Amino acid sequence: MGNCLTCFKTTTNNNEGKISVEPTVEPRITSGKVESCETDELLSESPAHLTSLSTDARASFKKSQVPLNGGTNPKADIFLSGKEPSVADNSLNGLFEKYKDEDEDAILSEGIEALCSDLGYKPDDFAILVLAWRLDASQMCRFTKTEFIQGLQQMKADNVEDIRSRLIQNIEKLKTNSEMFKKLYRFTFRFGLEEGNRTVTREMAIILWRLVFSLNPPSILDRWLNYLEQCSDMRGIPKDTWNMFLNFTEICDITSYDDTEAWPSLFDDFVEYETDRTNQNISQKERETPCDRL
Numbered sequence: 001m002g003n004c005l006t007c008f009k010t011t012t013n014n015n016e017g018k019i020s021v022e023p024t025v026e027p028r029i030t031s032g033k034v035e036s037c038e039t040d041e042l043l044s045e046s047p048a049h050l051t052s053l054s055t056d057a058r059a060s061f062k063k064s065q066v067p068l069n070g071g072t073n074p075k076a077d078i079f080l081s082g083k084e085p086s087v088a089d090n091s092l093n094g095l096f097e098k099y100k101d102e103d104e105d106a107i108l109s110e111g112i113e114a115l116c117s118d119l120g121y122k123p124d125d126f127a128i129l130v131l132a133w134r135l136d137a138s139q140m141c142r143f144t145k146t147e148f149i150q151g152l153q154q155m156k157a158d159n160v161e162d163i164r165s166r167l168i169q170n171i172e173k174l175k176t177n178s179e180m181f182k183k184l185y186r187f188t189f190r191f192g193l194e195e196g197n198r199t200v201t202r203e204m205a206i207i208l209w210r211l212v213f214s215l216n217p218p219s220i221l222d223r224w225l226n227y228l229e230q231c232s233d234m235r236g237i238p239k240d241t242w243n244m245f246l247n248f249t250e251i252c253d254i255t256s257y258d259d260t261e262a263w264p265s266l267f268d269d270f271v272e273y274e275t276d277r278t279n280q281n282i283s284q285k286e287r288e289t290p291c292d293r294l
Contacts, residue, residue: 091158092149107143118160126214127167133187175215188212189242199236218249227270231291241266
């Protein structure tokens with residue numbers, strides 16, 4: 001992955017933390033309507049099986065579906081086999097071919113930018129992080145064919161309009177479903193890892209924390225990220241620290257923080273720094289940088 005953020009990046013400015021739920025640019029797709037569906041379909045789908053049909057009933061049904069010209073009836077075969085024809089493999093393959101790289105069997109930076117444009121989003125919008133999560137993408141700026149096709153099958157989407165609709169539904173559910181958000185949050189750490197590394201770089205962690213908390217940023221987020229931005233020499237963020245920060249935002253009050261509990265030492269240093277700053281125990285000129293003690 002390297003530091004590839006050409007197709008998926010977040011700039012740090014005063015507008016950070018805002019989320020695009022509806023597409024932010026005019027989609028290039030002009031035909032068809034976005035059909036609604038239940039969000040629960042996105043999380044768990046299993047094919048229907050005709051277990052209640054007897055052998056004779058199946059045979060009778062299939063026989064009745066044979067056309068007069070002697071040909072087979074593919075729809076009857078699909079029905080009897082229990083397969084759901086809701087997502088067409090040909091459509092998914094065609095969609096993948098539209099965005100795939102010319103030299104590699106994967107969708108890379110240029111293709112992802114084109115897909116984002118067709119969806120009506122910017123590459124650094126929260127919705128694209130949700131898309132990467134739904135596709136279970138293993139790294140930034142790259143969707144493999146398996147990830148793309150299997151992910152869209154899970155989403156029950158085989159065209160741009162359906163993808164956009166499913167993303168909006170997912171985002172709405174993420175606003176209130178804490179367990180669903182936790183899955184997205186933990187995916188985000190893995191998504192930000194460089195190949196072969198076990199920690200996310202400080203710079204990448206700051207970007208991803210701002211992005212993943214676009215929906216409901218915790219009150220402590222800005223102070224936490226400001227602290228990290230000053231720690232230019234700090235090591236990367238490990239998985240445990242990333243995961244525990246979500247708990248930290250949910251249950252921790254700095255004024256009652258207990259450093260004897262099993263929090264990462266980085267949290268201890270942050271709370272100490274914030275306490276000193278809040279209480280104005282040291283002047284601006286005398287204040288040490290937070291990472292001097294790391």
